[in-house]
Amino acid sequence: MTEPRRLRVLLLAHSFNSLTQRLFAQLRGSRHKVSLELDISDSVTEEAVVLFRPDVVLAPFLKRRITESVWRQHLCLVVHPGVPGDRGPSSLDRAILRGELRWGVTVLQATGEFDAGPVWASESFEMRAGTKASLYRNEVTACAVAAVQQCLRRLERGEEAPALPAEAHTGQFWPLLRQTERAIDWSRDDTATVLRKIRSADGAPGLAGSLFGKPCHFFDAHDATAAARELPGAAGDVVARRAHALLRKTVDGGVWIGHACVAPDPSDEPPLKLPAAEIFAEFTARLPDLPVPLSRDPSQWDELRYREIGPQGARVGVLTFDFYNGAMSSRQCGRLLDALREVRTRDTRVLVLAGGADFFSNGIHLNTIEAEGQRAGGSAADASLRNIEAIDDVVLEILTMTERLTVAALRGNAGAGGVFLALSADEAWAHPGVVLNAHYKNMGNLYGSEYWTYVLPRRLGAQRARELTQARLPQLAGDAAEDGFLDACFGDDAASFFDRAMQRAQALAGSPGYEEQLARKQRRRAIEESEKPLAAYREEELAQMRRNFYGFDPSYHVARYHFVHKLAHAWTPRHLALHRTEPPR
Template sequence: MRSLKIILLSSAFNGLTQRAWLDLRQSGHAPSVVLFTDQATVCRQIEDCDADLVICPFLKDRVPQQLWSNPARPLVIIHPGIVGDRGASALDWAITQQVSRWGVTALQAVEEMDAGPIWSTCEFDMPADVRKSELYNGPVSDAAIECIRDVVEKFAKGFVPVPLDYTQPNVIGRLQPNMSQAERTFSWYDCARFIKRSIDAADGQPGVLASIQGAQYYLYDAHLDSRHGTPGDILAVQDDAVLVAAGDRSLWIGSLKRKAQPGEETFKLPARYVLAEKLAGIPVLDGSIASQTFNEQAYQPIRYRECGHVGELTFEFYNGAMSTEQCQRLVAALRWAKARETQVLLIKGGRASFSNGVHLNVIQAAKVPGLEAWANIQAIDDVCQELLTARQLVISGLTGSAGAGGVMLALAADRVFARAGVVLNPHYKTMGLYGSEYWTYSLPRAVGSEVAHKLTEECLPISALQAQQYGMIQGIGPRCPHAFSQWLMQQASSALDDENYVLTRARKATLDLEQVKRCREHELAQMQLDMVHNRQQFAEKCRNFVLKRKTCQTPQRLMAPWAVAREAASIDE
């Protein structure tokens, strides 16, 4: 197949768009990103280039007629629903209605939204008790990549998309309205599983509006618990979450967003932060791994178990963000785990992501954001220090995608393994930061100084396969989360028999602690300028990220040379 010039038109360079961009490049094509800013700009960017095909992996904006009506250049929408399904709340309805099977459909854009002819479809069995972000970043993302590959192959062969025909018995999807808060609502007297499903279906955006202690909040990050109480009462606090009684049992609620007043902007924060003034007298439970038996069904953001000579520590922080206090809890857990008589320490992320570094939302909510950022970066550095100085062989498992400090945290381990399909963003500059987490030590150690410079300066995502080729990771496991966890434990259990183990032990024995210390001191000196003194507009970039401000233009680093050249020629004319 010849190399195609493909525009990826997207509302944001999100995880799926990054996967599509990487996958197309790996297949020998030349994708170029156009972020949807305003209709006039988007039309000019696409009309002025000679793209063969436009694919929209993640588009919340309506496609201008000028673009979809061009017969010479198809514009294909990737819709997270089965054939016939239409509407912006596809995943919300699928989770709410507990469908057993779902899918992704690639369809040509027409005037009526999601009603165009079909290019491709890919279905999957719906996971049980799945939250929307987990579904989107997992089976939906996988199916979307399959559809995009299929679309590109079919386009190259001159395929004509098939009109949507609701009279066909296999077309079972239907037009679904945008799900309103009235359709998401619940009573605390409802059963806990129903409430959890309502929150899961609104995970990420928009959340479920509910009342807690007489005030209105949008709820996220729900976990079932067996304790009982008066429905609606807060029964306990653990780490960042609050335990709220429901009709039959109770739920941990990890994150909240206060309902905004007119003209006000609010954002998600850990529930304990939001409800701080309402928690006087509420019991605070000890969530440390030293006091809790491992239980995958319980609310345990940090959990630990042992399997032979392997100690496995899992940390599952919502959206991969790590606040100062979360980092401090993780440091305490690591110190406890390091004191155990194990030979291998395996650290894993959660279901949806590994880590994205410091917690920008908590930083933005602080009275002095720069000082909170400064405390946060030192706390996550402490996590990395515990990994670098562990007696055990340390293995990190990238259960999901990682960015910025989250990538560098993984690299503080002796060996790194990744789940197939994860995307890594090993850079800081786009947030106005120099970066820390010992990256000036760990990244060159893994890939060499030349590649380290390239990765941190280009500010582009890389695939797990690229990371393995660079030497950042040593193996790629199954895409299925459950299968990956089993595979990861097998890797950890057999690590001591690996021929590379002797070399790794020798490297650990000769660790230059003074060099490591100097790297941290240099990084923090730079980060103080960025976080406290706002050298590179970190404060503004953090605020824009947290408040989800729309980008004003597509970054040039995401534009292919052919698209940049055409746009420059158009401007000159």
């Protein structure tokens, strides 16, 4: 049998987003030669093609068309988050607004007409009640990977685009969705409609509206009907707060609005997406606070929730911390620390750290840090140190939880400190779709904390730990499990993974060898503490971090500013643009 040829694949993307990272890692693991060029300008793209000489240019995430000089000379395949025949830049937004039951992903060949070239592959999925960003990170990404792999297999065999029905190649072009097309009418829209409209614009551009008379954009919305029905007020009124969110009444209930972005004053810094209650603190101080217990019915939304499963004597606690975009501010770290201390009082044998549905964790909250630096008398350096200390406290609580076994169950991606938060558990599990970024260097050469100098070498050894953190590349969960970085990788998707994770956690809690496994954990912790205390690791890491925050090199602060304001890249990082570091072919 003839060995399939190895393809040279040039990824062309607006940014190194979650889908692009997944494809980058997936295709590299499939024998292909993969390089990336960010879509900075036509001339840069032309240069990259000359240097790399790809078999195919693959565009998973673009905001403008591929230049004609490239698509006429090279096969260019574009990943479109829509079904065959759908055309336009707001495909997923419109599908959510229309209430589509099924949607899909199409890979088509770039031509002179937008989204109208030959269709090479398509995949479909069932829609769920999630945000645009969540659907993109999960269903769209999974379908895109499958469709791209179909295309590459055809190319390996020397095939061209398959013959598909005419409607797959044509269709109505829908322009960029305007804010007026999804504007909320608070006097008429019910809760389901309000949620659908906000979710169609989350995470970008957000839904335009106003709060307390200030123009802003809404994000991070959740059903608040259970709480709203108990409160007086008219539809459109903001009537309560919980954690970082504000409750706004609808005609039949209410919604929690978790994050917002205030329209800028021309003299101000660009606006930041921030917790809604913090942005409008001067107005919300007088609103009733509606806290809920950590253990509660899931219809009552909050970022943190705890439940228990399994029989008496083999109970499993499950702690969910679903922080928006996986970012953990000092306040959120404090809440998580309190929750961990509360659940330690429960009679359980295993604690599952479930993170969030879309992200396990991405570490410290760069947006709130940047906002602190913009305030009069504020200091981004001080805010950064407070945030690092707060997340270190969370990790320390888990590392010293020697009275039970702990498991990190990663349903979504994890990055930077969020990865090492997961590794602080005794076992770390994930499903094959999870992407890990176990490094800090992309954020202005940040050294990192979260006890990573303790937890990572324990798993991989000092040399492999150093290689992983220096490489700055995304890693698939399957590869991480083979490497020993994770303890297990299983399941077809996040839902099937989590069901099986709960079963495995219960089996662990009821295992005949549980007591001996727990005793080994306690002995190892005691030995390692005597050899080098955790406090020493923490202080060594923080000494390096203080240099990042307060030292003469401003790289971290510059990188953070660029990240939170989503500024366009001036060049492609050389660890991704292999064609700019390797000798020409």
